[in-house]
Amino acid sequence: MTAHAVRERGYGDLFDAALAAHANAHCPYSRYPVGAAVRTSSGKVFAGCNVENAAYPNGTCAEAGAIAAMVAAGERSIVEILTVTGGATPGTPCGGCRQRLREFAGPDVVVHATTVDGAVTTSSMRELLPDSFGPEQLPDG
Ligand code: THU
Numbered sequence: 001m002t003a004h005a006v007r008e009r010g011y012g013d014l015f016d017a018a019l020a021a022h023a024n025a026h027c028p029y030s031r032y033p034v035g036a037a038v039r040t041s042s043g044k045v046f047a048g049c050n051v052e053n054a055a056y057p058n059g060t061c062a063e064a065g066a067i068a069a070m071v072a073a074g075e076r077s078i079v080e081i082l083t084v085t086g087g088a089t090p091g092t093p094c095g096g097c098r099q100r101l102r103e104f105a106g107p108d109v110v111v112h113a114t115t116v117d118g119a120v121t122t123s124s125m126r127e128l129l130p131d132s133f134g135p136e137q138l139p140d141g
Pocket of ligand 1: 027030032033049051052060062063092093
């Protein structure tokens with residue numbers, strides 16, 4: 001699929017938001033820019049990019065940036081997720097980010113992992129993080 005075809009699919013707004021964030025990624029160490037965008041139940045889109053640090057463990061993932069923007073805006077409910085990476089194969093969210101997303105996204109929420117050139121792998125949160133732990137497991141969740 002081409003980038004143009006991704007835009008025809010109904011999540012073009014997520015793709016464009018994630019692509020714009022991807023272009024601003026701060027990744028001088030990995031040279032692996034990532035963009036992420038989430039759509040909330042109110043219909044708004046929030047994006048983020050990876051932000052690396054000279055003290056390597058302090059770097060943050062694109063998904064964490066998108067979630068932070070969403071929460072700062074007062075939103076809590078994710079209904080659709082998209083990531084953008086370079087290369088031929090989409091980079092799906094890392095394990096830590098699957099858990100971060102799970103806090104705000106139910107098992108049926110769809111995750112589109114895409115590339116700049118328009119390759120797409122679509123899966124659900126249930127597939128990416130089966131038998132997951134979430135707020136409901138906690139006594140007051
Ligand atoms: N990265 C993300 O932004 N999201 C992921 O889900 C996987 C990895 C970033 C972290 C680091 O800046 C770079 O990609 C290489 O691991």
